Amino acid sequence: xxxxxxxxxxxxxxxxxxxxxxxxxxxxxxxxxxxxxxxxxxxxxxxxxxxxxxxxxxxxxxxxxxxxxxxxxxxxxxxxxxxxxxxxxxxxxxxxxxxxxxxxxxxxxxxxxxxxxxxxxxxxxxxxxxxxxxxxxxxxxxxxxxxxxxxxxxxxxxxxxxxxxxxxxxxxxxxxxxxxxxxxxxxxxxxxxxxxxxxxxxxxxxxxxxxxxxxxxxxxxxxxxxxxxxxxxxxxxxxxxxxxxxxxxxxxxxxxxxxxxxxxxxxxxxxxxxxxxxxxxxxxxxxxxxxxxxxxxxxxxxxxxxxxxxxxxxxxxxxxxxxxxxxxxxxxxxxxxxxxxxxxxxxxxxxxxxxxxxxxxxxxxxxxxxxxxxxxxxxxxxxxxxxxxxxxxxxxxxxxxxxxxxxxxxxxxxxxxxxxxxxxxxxxxxxxxxxxxxxxxxxxxxxxxxxxxxxxxxxxxxxxxxxxxxxxxxxxxxxxxxxx
Numbered sequence: 025x026x027x028x029x030x031x032x033x034x035x036x037x038x039x040x041x042x043x044x045x046x047x048x049x050x051x052x053x054x055x056x057x058x059x060x061x062x063x064x065x066x067x068x069x070x071x072x073x074x075x076x077x078x079x080x081x082x083x084x085x086x087x088x089x090x091x092x093x094x095x096x097x098x099x100x101x102x103x104x105x106x107x108x109x110x111x112x113x114x115x116x117x118x119x120x121x122x123x124x125x126x127x128x129x130x131x132x133x134x135x136x137x138x139x140x141x142x143x144x145x146x147x148x149x150x151x152x153x154x155x156x157x158x159x160x161x162x163x164x165x166x167x168x169x170x171x172x173x174x175x176x177x178x179x180x181x182x183x184x185x186x187x188x189x190x191x192x193x194x195x196x197x198x199x200x201x202x203x204x205x206x207x208x209x210x211x212x213x214x215x216x217x218x219x220x221x222x223x224x225x226x227x228x229x230x231x232x233x234x235x236x237x238x239x240x241x242x243x244x245x246x247x248x249x250x251x252x253x254x255x256x257x258x259x260x261x262x263x264x265x266x267x268x269x270x271x272x273x274x275x276x277x278x279x280x281x282x283x284x285x286x287x288x289x290x291x292x293x294x295x296x297x298x299x300x301x302x303x304x305x306x307x308x309x310x311x312x313x314x315x316x317x318x319x320x321x322x323x324x325x326x327x328x329x330x331x332x333x334x335x336x337x338x339x340x341x342x343x344x345x346x347x348x349x350x351x352x353x354x355x356x357x358x359x360x361x362x363x364x365x366x367x368x369x370x371x372x373x374x375x376x377x378x379x380x381x382x383x384x385x386x387x388x389x390x391x392x393x394x395x396x397x398x399x400x401x402x403x404x405x406x407x408x409x410x411x412x413x414x415x416x417x418x419x420x421x422x423x424x425x426x427x428x429x430x431x432x433x434x435x436x437x438x439x440x441x442x443x444x445x446x447x448x449x450x451x452x453x454x455x456x457x458x459x460x461x462x463x464x465x466x467x468x469x470x471x472x473x474x475x476x477x478x479x480x481x482x483x484x485x486x487x488x489x490x491x492x493x494x495x496x497x498x499x500x501x502x503x504x505x506x507x508x
Contacts, residue, residue, distance in 0.1 A: 037174030068107030239341030
């Protein structure tokens with residue numbers, strides 16, 4: 025990898041994040057609950073001021089109805105660390121109860137800095153190591169791929185606009201991918217276990233990790249299989265145990281954490297998310313059905329959708345199959361699972377971004393649609409300008425680097441152009457037309473249905489690629505790449 029090109033990519037990625045961070049954020053000026061920005065700040069407040077065994081419990085000082093902590097322990101520790109720094113700078117930022125809804129410029133700058141530091145320390149290095157180890161790429165090509173991954177519009181806008189720390193869990197998962205695909209399986213297992221302990225949505229990637237590692241174990245001499253499986257299991261369990269130590273003192277504490285991590289009472293989806301259940305709600309009001317039925321339906325559908333690609337990976341544990349299975353699994357969970365947020369599409373966006381050297385047009389198209397699907401959320405946050413700018417920069421950078429590759433993909437190019445025309449048309453329609461009073465959610469629903477149709481198509485295409493049925497699409501560039 026070209027050193028100076030890599031430095032330039034890192035600087036551009038950091039500068040873009042800094043520019044986006046100057047804008048608005050989730051819940052700005054919207055009391056009493058505000059939004060995700062306040063949720064992250066509130067977790068710093070709770071973890072700094074209360075003992076660990078009270079972080080997940082509803083108490084006088086910890087009202088779980090006000091952004092109660094609902095992520096795994098590693099997120100709580102990260103909040104505690106950031107809260108300690110905040111308390112050193114200005115104790116009023118994390119004062120118990122008194123700091124709720126704080127919106128000073130200095131505090132906003134601090135919070136934005138924590139997101140950038142987390143990104144640079146966890147996600148950036150993982151991207152550069154992944155790209156450095158790419159084969160069949162020139163030094164400049166590796167640097168360009170790294171730059172494009174760092175420009176992922178959805179991740180940049182959500183973490184540094186809307187405000188979250190998705191780059192931490194995605195960065196840890198990427199470290200897991202890098203380690204496992206280069207035969208550092210124990211280190212990869214630790215990295216992915218840490219990702220799971222940062223955000224439970226990393227379960228979207230869990231089955232491919234399991235099948236890839238088990239498939240690799242099965243390729244070794246059979247007498248080594250039990251030792252390798254047990255060794256990996258011990259590493260994972262030890263990582264979980266270390267993360268959960270403060271909550272293992274009593275069964276009640278451990279169960280309360282699990283209850284907070286999997287709140288099935290919230291419903292099958294939130295807002296107008298671009299998955300199958302929300303799209304079907306136009307004609308089938310699933311939210312009015314028995315919750316147990318809905319839970320079983322979504323669980324069964326998710327399992328049925330994720331099993332084929334995982335079994336394929338188990339039988340053929342190649343690196344490319346691993347990336348394709350990660351994309352297929354995360355898309356299956358996003359489309360069919362219970363309690364899906366619109367931001368969860370980032371879990372599919374990461375493995376698809378890693379496929380960019382193999383399938384550039386398909387990967388770029390997916391990143392654009394994934395970001396487009398979150399536009400209603402970003403618009404509510406006052407981030408329309410940032411959305412337009414980051415999307416345009418990503419598309420232009422992709423076209424500059426892959427212009428020759430795009431020209432060679434005629435079969436796929438036509439539907440991509442139609443898709444872009446559709447997205448632009450929806451934006452023009454939304455900007456020039458007011459929704460009727462009887463349909464106030466018309467545009468978010470149109471966005472959800474349009475994007476869901478795309479994600480279903482992507483699900484089919486990535487499965488076709490993994491099972492070797494999409495060669496006729498001429499999606500891949502360079503020498504023919506086998507998935508077996």
